[in-house]
Amino acid sequence: MKLITPLGASLRASLSAYMRAERIARFGRHGLLALGCVLVLSLFGSSFWQAGTSLQALGDLQRHAERTGRVDSLMIQLVEAENGVRGYLLTRNRAYLEPYLNSLATVTYTLDDIHLDLGKGPENEQILAQLTGLITLRMRILSDEVERGQLIDRSASADGRRYMDEIRKTLGEIKRRTRVQGQQSFEASIAHVDRTRWVVATLAGGALALLVVLFLVLRAQVRLREQITRLLAQENVRLERQVRARTAELSDLASYLTNTREAEKARLARELHDELGALLTAVRMDVAWIARKLDPAVLAPHRERFDRLLRTLDSGIALKRRIIDDLRPPLLQELGLVAALRTLGEEFAKNTGIQVALDLPDGDLILPPETSLALFRIAQEALTNVRRHAQASHVDLSLRVGPERLQLAVADDGAGFDADSAHGRHGLAGMRHRVQMFAGDFAIDSRPGEGTQIRASLPYEGVVQPEPATDAAQ
Numbered sequence: 001m002k003l004i005t006p007l008g009a010s011l012r013a014s015l016s017a018y019m020r021a022e023r024i025a026r027f028g029r030h031g032l033l034a035l036g037c038v039l040v041l042s043l044f045g046s047s048f049w050q051a052g053t054s055l056q057a058l059g060d061l062q063r064h065a066e067r068t069g070r071v072d073s074l075m076i077q078l079v080e081a082e083n084g085v086r087g088y089l090l091t092r093n094r095a096y097l098e099p100y101l102n103s104l105a106t107v108t109y110t111l112d113d114i115h116l117d118l119g120k121g122p123e124n125e126q127i128l129a130q131l132t133g134l135i136t137l138r139m140r141i142l143s144d145e146v147e148r149g150q151l152i153d154r155s156a157s158a159d160g161r162r163y164m165d166e167i168r169k170t171l172g173e174i175k176r177r178t179r180v181q182g183q184q185s186f187e188a189s190i191a192h193v194d195r196t197r198w199v200v201a202t203l204a205g206g207a208l209a210l211l212v213v214l215f216l217v218l219r220a221q222v223r224l225r226e227q228i229t230r231l232l233a234q235e236n237v238r239l240e241r242q243v244r245a246r247t248a249e250l251s252d253l254a255s256y257l258t259n260t261r262e263a264e265k266a267r268l269a270r271e272l273h274d275e276l277g278a279l280l281t282a283v284r285m286d287v288a289w290i291a292r293k294l295d296p297a298v299l300a301p302h303r304e305r306f307d308r309l310l311r312t313l314d315s316g317i318a319l320k321r322r323i324i325d326d327l328r329p330p331l332l333q334e335l336g337l338v339a340a341l342r343t344l345g346e347e348f349a350k351n352t353g354i355q356v357a358l359d360l361p362d363g364d365l366i367l368p369p370e371t372s373l374a375l376f377r378i379a380q381e382a383l384t385n386v387r388r389h390a391q392a393s394h395v396d397l398s399l400r401v402g403p404e405r406l407q408l409a410v411a412d413d414g415a416g417f418d419a420d421s422a423h424g425r426h427g428l429a430g431m432r433h434r435v436q437m438f439a440g441d442f443a444i445d446s447r448p449g450e451g452t453q454i455r456a457s458l459p460y461e462g463v464v465q466p467e468p469a470t471d472a473a474q
Helices: 009-091 094-118 122-148 154-293 296-327 330-334 337-352 369-390 426-437 469-473
Strands: 355-359 394-401 405-412 441-446 452-459
Touching: 009 094, 009 122, 009 154, 094 122, 094 154, 122 154, 154 296, 330 369, 337 355, 337 369, 337 394, 369 394, 369 405, 369 426, 369 452, 426 441, 426 452
Parallel strands: 355 394
Antiparallel strands: 394 405, 405 452, 441 452
C-alpha cells in the first residue's frame, strides 16, 4: 500500500519565500504601524483641539450676542417705562404703568448682568457708574411724575431728555466695546482655526502617504498568500484524493477480511456439522446399541458409566450445535433476520436471566444476505458486550423499518462507559466497520452509570415486508 506523499516542491518553495518575506517585512511593518499610530493620534488630537476651539469661538460669539442683547434690552425697558408713564399721564389709565412698574425690578438685574459682562477695570467701572447714575436720575423723574399725576416743569422734562440722550450714548459706548471684544475674539479664533487646518492637512497627508505604503506592502503579502492558498488548495485536493483512495483500499481490505472470516466460519460450521456431528452421533448410537445388547446382569455393574457416557455425548452434541449456531446462524438462513433476532433475544434472556424487550417487525424482511448477516452480527456482538461488561437487568432490542433505512438499536440499563475513550475496543470497531461497509451510520450513546445504547442504520433499496400468513390465507 502506498503512503501519502509529503508536500510538493512548489508549495515548499512558496512557503520558504513567504517566511523570508515575512521576516524581512516584520520590522518595517511594525515601524510603519507605530508611525501610523502616532499620525492618527496626532490627527485625532488636532481635530479635537480644532473642534474645541471652534466650539469656544461659537460660545464667545453667543456670549457677545447675549451681551449686546442685554444692552438693547436695557434701552428698551427705559423707553417702554417712559412711554408708559406718558400714556398714564395723558389717559389716567393705570394699565399704561405696567411697563414702568416692571422696569423698576428688571432694570437693576439688567445692570448687574451688564456689570458682569464688562468685567472689572477702571474704565468699565467708570462707565458703569455713569450709566447707573443716569438711569437713577431718569427713573426718579418718572417716579415724581407718576406721584404728582402730571408732567413736571419744562426744565425737568429737558433734564429727562438729556438723561435719556446720555443713557443712549453710554449704552452705545458699551455696545461698541462689546463689539470690539467680540471681533477680537472672532479674529483670534479664525487665526487659530486656520493654523489648525494646516496642521490637520499636514497630518492627513502623512497618514495618506502611510496608508499608500501599507497598501503596497499588504498587497504584496496578499498576492503571496493567494499563491500559497492556491497551492494549498491543490495540495488539499491531492491529499484528499490519496486519503479517499487509501480509505477505499482499507475498507476493501477490511471487507475482504470480514467476508473471509464469515466464509471461514461457514466452512468450520460445515466441517463440524458434517464430520464431528456425524462422528458424535455414530458414537452415541454405538454406545446405545451396546447398552441394549448386553445382558442386564452384565450391564448392571457398568450402568452408571454407560449413562454418564451417554450424557457426555449428548453434551458434546449440544455444544457442537451451539458452536455451529454461533458460527453460522441457521435461523438467519432458514427463517430470515427478524426470526433470527427474536430467537437471539429469547436465548440471551434464557441463558443470562436478563429481561429482554423485543421491538421487531411482525413479518420478515427480504434483504440481501450480507445486510441480514451484518445486522445480526451487530446485535450478537452488542448482546455479548452486555453479558460480559454491562451488569444490566434490562435490554431493549429493536429493528425499525424507515422509508429508506433500517435501524437496529440495542440499549441496556447497565454500568455504561465513556464512549469517547472506547475507540480501541475491537468489538465496537467491528460493529462500526460492518456498518461502514454498507455506507451506514453507527452511533454509541453511553455514560458511566447511565447505560448504553448502540444504533446501527443501514440504507436499503426495495425492501419488501411480506404480508402476515393470515392475510395471505384470506
